[in-house]
Amino acid sequence: MKLIGSLSSPFVRKVRIVLAEKRIECELMVDIPWTPDTQVPEFNPLGKVPVLVMDDGSTLFDSRVIVEYLDTLTPVSRLIPEDARPRTSVKRWEALADGICDAAATIFLEKKRPEVQQNADWLVRQEQKIFRGLEAMSEELGEKNWCFGEFYSLADVVVGCALGYLDFRFPEIKWREAHPNLEKLAEKLAGKPAFKDTLPVA
16 A cells, blocks of 8 residues: 655644554655645545555545544554444544644645735634634543543544644644643653654655
C-alpha cells in the first residue's frame, strides 16, 4: 500500500498515526494537492489528500474511510469499537475534530489570498467554529483520562491531530489557557511515538 499526502495535513497525520498504532507498513508519497504539478487528482477525483493506494491499484480517499478500513486489517490496537453505540460515539468525536481542522484549513487558505480579496465575515465564521468546537471537546472530555471511556481510541487520535494543527498553523489561539483538560490530553498524546514521528511540517 501507498499513502499519498502532505506533511502538514491533519487528515494525513490522522492516517499516519493509525498506520503506526496498527503497525501496518505503508509507503508515504508526499504530494501537495494545490501545487501545479500535483498528481493527487490522478488518484482522487476530488483532488484532496489523504489517498490510500491499495496493492491492486484501487484507491480509498477521505481520512474517515481510510482509518475505518485500516482498523479492520489487524486486531492489533483496535481504535474503533465494534458495538454500535460506542462506535458512534468515537465517530462523533472524529466528526467534531475533523470539523475544527476543516475550519482551520479554510482560514489558512483564505489568508493566502490577497488581503483585499479575503472575506472577513467568512473568516470570523470559521474562527467561531473552531472556538465552539474546542469548547465542545473540552466539555465532553471533562476529567476523563481519554476521550471515550478509559481506553485510547481513534477519538484521542483525531483530537490530538486537531490540537496539533492549531499549534502548527495558529499558535495565537491560546486553547491551552482556556481548556487545561485538553492540554493535559495533548501532553499525554505528545509522548506517544506515533505522534512524535508525525509532527506537521510546512
